[in-house]
Structures are given as structure tokens and as C-alpha cells.
Amino acid sequence: MLSTKEQERRIGQLLRSMTLAEKIGQLWQLTGCKASYKKLIRKGQLGSLLNLTGSRDAHAGRIANEFQRVAVEESRLGIPLILGRDVIHGFRTILPIPLAQASSFDPSVAEEGAAVAAREARAHGIHWTFAPMVDISRDPRWGRVAEGCGEDPVLTSRMGAAMVRGFQGGRPDKPDRVGACVKHYVGYGAAEGGRDYNTTWIPEGLLRDVYLPPFHACVKAGAVTVMSAFNNLNGVPTSGNEWTLRQILKEEWGFDGFVVSDWASIQELIPHGYCADKREAALAGLRAGVDMEMLTDCYRENAESLLRSGKLKMAWIDEAVSRVLRIKMRLGLFENPYTDEGRAAEVTLSDENRAVARRAALEGCVLLKNDGLLPLAGKIRKLAVIGPLADAPVDQMGCWVMDGQEQDTVTPLAALRKVPGLDIRYAPGLASARENGTRLFGRARKVARAADAVVIFLGEEAVMSGEAHSRAFLGLPGAQQQLLREIAAAGRPLVVVVMAGRPLELGPLLEHAGALLWAWHPGTMGGPAIADLLTGKASPSGRLPMSFPSTVGQIPVYYNKMNTGRPQETLRPVGLPIGTPLDPSDFTTSYIDAEQRPLFPFGFGLTYTTFQYSGLKVTCGRDVVVRCCIRNTGRRAGTEVVQLYVRDVAASRTRPIRELKDFQRVTLKPGASAEVEFRLVRDQLAFHGVGGRRVVEPGLFKVWVGPHAEQGQEGQFTLR
Numbered sequence: 001m002l003s004t005k006e007q008e009r010r011i012g013q014l015l016r017s018m019t020l021a022e023k024i025g026q027l028w029q030l031t032g033c034k035a036s037y038k039k040l041i042r043k044g045q046l047g048s049l050l051n052l053t054g055s056r057d058a059h060a061g062r063i064a065n066e067f068q069r070v071a072v073e074e075s076r077l078g079i080p081l082i083l084g085r086d087v088i089h090g091f092r093t094i095l096p097i098p099l100a101q102a103s104s105f106d107p108s109v110a111e112e113g114a115a116v117a118a119r120e121a122r123a124h125g126i127h128w129t130f131a132p133m134v135d136i137s138r139d140p141r142w143g144r145v146a147e148g149c150g151e152d153p154v155l156t157s158r159m160g161a162a163m164v165r166g167f168q169g170g171r172p173d174k175p176d177r178v179g180a181c182v183k184h185y186v187g188y189g190a191a192e193g194g195r196d197y198n199t200t201w202i203p204e205g206l207l208r209d210v211y212l213p214p215f216h217a218c219v220k221a222g223a224v225t226v227m228s229a230f231n232n233l234n235g236v237p238t239s240g241n242e243w244t245l246r247q248i249l250k251e252e253w254g255f256d257g258f259v260v261s262d263w264a265s266i267q268e269l270i271p272h273g274y275c276a277d278k279r280e281a282a283l284a285g286l287r288a289g290v291d292m293e294m295l296t297d298c299y300r301e302n303a304e305s306l307l308r309s310g311k312l313k314m315a316w317i318d319e320a321v322s323r324v325l326r327i328k329m330r331l332g333l334f335e336n337p338y339t340d341e342g343r344a345a346e347v348t349l350s351d352e353n354r355a356v357a358r359r360a361a362l363e364g365c366v367l368l369k370n371d372g373l374l375p376l377a378g379k380i381r382k383l384a385v386i387g388p389l390a391d392a393p394v395d396q397m398g399c400w401v402m403d404g405q406e407q408d409t410v411t412p413l414a415a416l417r418k419v420p421g422l423d424i425r426y427a428p429g430l431a432s433a434r435e436n437g438t439r440l441f442g443r444a445r446k447v448a449r450a451a452d453a454v455v456i457f458l459g460e461e462a463v464m465s466g467e468a469h470s471r472a473f474l475g476l477p478g479a480q481q482q483l484l485r486e487i488a489a490a491g492r493p494l495v496v497v498v499m500a501g502r503p504l505e506l507g508p509l510l511e512h513a514g515a516l517l518w519a520w521h522p523g524t525m526g527g528p529a530i531a532d533l534l535t536g537k538a539s540p541s542g543r544l545p546m547s548f549p550s551t552v553g554q555i556p557v558y559y560n561k562m563n564t565g566r567p568q569e570t571l572r573p574v575g576l577p578i579g580t581p582l583d584p585s586d587f588t589t590s591y592i593d594a595e596q597r598p599l600f601p602f603g604f605g606l607t608y609t610t611f612q613y614s615g616l617k618v619t620c621g622r623d624v625v626v627r628c629c630i631r632n633t634g635r636r637a638g639t640e641v642v643q644l645y646v647r648d649v650a651a652s653r654t655r656p657i658r659e660l661k662d663f664q665r666v667t668l669k670p671g672a673s674a675e676v677e678f679r680l681v682r683d684q685l686a687f688h689g690v691g692g693r694r695v696v697e698p699g700l701f702k703v704w705v706g707p708h709a710e711q712g713q714e715g716q717f718t719l720r
């Protein structure tokens, strides 16, 4: 790789030789594979393509090279193209959806997964992925919660930064890495009512404390690009927002990569009502610091006349071009513009990649209920496998899968059939998760009755989450609830496994389930991972990265909320509300007709064993050191995700009732114990005060170390 000094020298040299049309060309990205693009590339008028190739192209690398050759060998200055694609949770080997990866509370899962995705994508001619998505989301109606890491800024920051490291490695110019693009900057997940693309209102303190930190963490991890979003933020759309892009991202954080718009989001400044026409949109985008325009051609059409009019500064164009060139250099594209065409077969879907996907799926599953039925090992011989998602290879991959293929996916049914000693009988009960008919119920009932136990696979199809797939109701779609009732009536021990892209409303499901395993959309290797967990070959260790609402009417429901002047949850002991729906007379913040607490809190997840917390010790010196003893009190080995929460009791801008500060996965044999130590540096206690200033305020802090956001050993310290 060129030294930074040499890179900057070459950027300067190129800038001096480029015509305006060539400069604007670097700031334009088009989609797909069209021969007509070659003419633009030859003239130096197109800097990037997305979706030029994918795994379905038998010769993806060759196609990528063919277009790259035009740029490098036939254009006047030979500036290489940067080729992007949405490699969100895997390329051919599909990892669990990001929300499931977040459930592992294990950044190494995200890092290894992203490295697999990078390896496979790069071998197919892709230099750059539009991931990770680190939008904090507190509304499961929003379809895109699947793509992110949930409701907490610390967890999302850790997972997002790990993905950046996985995609890029220490050296993003290596032939098995791709550039990352952190998205969607910023606040996109706070869309009103969970409606995709909708308006967001986020006060500066909240933006800086909750929505921005994951982006900052990814930038610090070296992410080479950032994507501006679709949403209108406090009245200024994020793709024309000078404050968030130029001021915060580029100036405050010193981000030196480039910003790409989201799909047509520059032109969308017009329907937002922010710009009157494409000319104004171009000006707004460039002024704000969106360096590359995806898909639409506002910049291309208008930059020249805007420059002539004096409204657009040449310095903005030059800066944008420099940033694009810098990242092309950082990715090694000037030195090695071509893809090794022979590599794809060797690195794609390798055993190693599949093993990574399997571990990620395993760690991403969350056990939400278990009356002792799981694990099944030794207890069950004849097992009925029921449900529309037991053998749904496409659906189990989840949303945002462009390259994963059906035939590569191992479903739970296929995996369970391979378990020695299990006699599997299968009946889907419904042809798809959205089917309303009951014609297949009869056979499913019969299969259930003839078995020792039943595992029923329910949930959402892949198309029910993801972009533009918000839901107003969060129950099981189609006739699944009815199917569940019928199967439960067969009276056999019943395990429910749910595959979904978001938290659902589970109340009606829970009462029928002896055990409930939440598998999200677990990807290519979801089947074997689930089989391992059900049979006890492995133990569940995942935790919820989002609170599960007990009813849609509670949304937004998230753990790190403010206390209000009339809190219901005076925790007594921790976790028990005082007012109840039946006694609404207590004039606290609550509903008179529903629970206020979520059904399952953030951080929750069971294992096949039990853990006891004791002996919390807090010492406050230069750092705050929190120690707690964890003991495995059950009969099986298990992994506990030990979570550290803090509350700043009184502050100049009020603080949430709890904030996750750190977590550790601890694996213990039966009877074994360990002392877990957390060290908090002062900066971890900071927040953004009135006026947006970052402050750490002295005073009393409460501390909890526990298994989830509503439980834990409590301590405190006073910061002087």
C-alpha cells in the first residue's frame, strides 16, 4: 500500500489533471450491468457501480475485470472504479441477520462473519459493501430492525466496530477484504410509527448519546465510507444535512473517507420539501458533504452551472473527489484494480465459512422459555417436526440476501433428520408462514399425536422484514396461531422455535409452549445450529438486543428510558412493578389496560443451567472497578452474558434509568464460579449536556451487574 504521504501527493496530482467532467464523474454511482456504462467509464465520467456482479453471474470476477479494464486502461487518467454491493450478512454463505448476530453479545461472531462475507464478495469482484447498518431502533414495527443491532448504543457500537474490522481487516487492500460503509447516517431507525423512510425528531442530546455513538465507533474502527440516510432529521433531511455530515462526521470526528448517498436520496430532497428541483438538491448534497451520489444524476446535471453561478464552491468538489480517490487508494485499487478470477470457487461456501456461519447462528439463538423440556437429548425418540418454517431454506436466510442460494441452506428439518436416535416425522401444517388456509392441519395434527414430542417452527417469512417492510401488527402472520393451538391440543410436549426478523408479540404463543427458542433468521447454517441446541449438543447463550413488547400498544418500549416524575417501576425488588393493570389508581406512568413492562427485557436469555450472582464490589478510584462473583448453580456447563448497567442518579440533563456499559461472556462448568471484573473509565460515564457539550458530572451513580436489564446485584459509587 502507498504511504499516506504518497497517497496525498498522488491525489493532488490527479486533481490538477482532472477536467470538471472527470471530477464530477468520480462522484457518481450507477447500478447494474449495462454495456452503455462503458462509454461513460471510458470518458472518465463514472466513478462507481453498485450491483455490477453478484454470485449468480458465473463469471462475476471476469465481468468486474472487464469494466475495470475500461476504467484503468481506456480512460484518460486510468482511475479505477469502486464496485459496491449490499453484502449485509454474508455473500453466498449467509450469516444470521445482524440482529441475531447482536444477540450473541459476542463481537468476535460479527467480526468473523464479516470476514467471511468479505472473502467471498471480494473474490466475485466486489470492493465495497454497504454494511454495517448501525441504526439504533426501538420500534420493532420497523422492518429494518433486522439489519441492525437493536436498541442499545454500546452493544451496537461493539458489534458495528467488529463488523468493520471483519470486512476491512487491518489492511483493506488485501484481496480478501472489502471496504465497509456505515449506514444510515443518521437517526434513520427512529422513524415515526416504525414506518420506513419516515420523519425523525431527535434532540441533540439524544442524538449524541444514543444514535451517533455507533457511527463514531465504526469510524474509529477505520470504516472507509459512510452512507447518508433517507430520513428527515429535525426538519433537515440527512442527505442534505451539513450539521451531521460536514460538522460532526467530518470536522468533529475527523473522518477522512467519503460519504455516499443512499439510493436516490439526493433527488429525494425534492419530495422531502427541502429542495425545489434537482439543481437545488445537488447544491444541498454537495454543501452538506455527500461526496458520491448513488443512482440519480443531480450532481452530474447541475454541478457545472452551479459552479458558474458561484453558489457551489470548487473546494467542495475537490474535497469530495479527494475523498473518493483516497479510499480507492486505501483499498488498493490503483495498484491492484483486478480481481483474481480463479479465487471465487476456492473461497466460496468453504467448510471454514460454513463453520463460522454455524457458530454465529448458534450464539444468536435466544432461549426465552424452558419448562425443562429442552434439551431433548435422551428423552425423546419420535419427534414431530411441524410448521411452515421447519424446511424453508429461503426464508431462514432472512431479508437483504442478494446472493445466498436455496440449495446451500441447511434447514432444521434436514439437520434434525441427521441426528442419530431421533425418528423424525414432518408435516408443515401450512404451506407458508402467511397462509390462511387450514387444509394441511389434519395431517399435522396426526403427526403430532403420534410423536413423543413436537417441535413447531413458526415466524415470519424473509420478505416480512427488511427495507419498506414495516408492520402494524406483530402477531404471527397467517393461520400460524391457529395451527399452534391445534398442535398444542394434541397434548404432546411442545417446543416452539420462532424464526423472525424482529421481536414479535408473543403472549398468545407463550402459553402453549413448553419451551421457546428464538432463532431470528439464522442463515445458511441455521438448521444444524438449531438442531445442536434442541438436542443439547450445544447450549443456548444468546441474549435479546431489543426489548420484546407484551403488546404493540406499548411501543416504543426500550430499557434505557427516562424515569419520569411518576415512575411505575419503583423496583422492589428489582423488576417488580408496583402498579398493575388491575390497579391503575396509583397515578404513575402506565396503561390502565396493559402491562407497562416488556414481555422480555433487553439482555434476557436463558441457558440450560442457572447462574447465581453475588458479592458485588464497587471501588471508585481513577477508574471505577466493579467486581461480581458468578456461579454456575446448575448441572450443565453454560455461558452467561454478564451485563454491567449504570445509572447517573441526578444530572443536569436527566439520564436513563439504566445504561448498559459493558458485558462479558463467561463460560462455567457446573459448580464453578468466576469473579468478573469491569473497569469503567470516566469517559464511559459521560453524556451530552444541555447545549451538546460532553460532560462527566460528579455525584451518585447506581450500578448493577446482572443477567439482563431488569435484574442484578446492585451497588453504587460517588464520583467526586
Ligand code: BGC
Pocket: 050, 086, 130, 183, 262, 263, 467
Ligand atoms: C438501502 C440501503 C442500500 C442501498 C443500495 C437502499 O435502498 O436503504 O441500505 O445499501 O439501497 O442497495
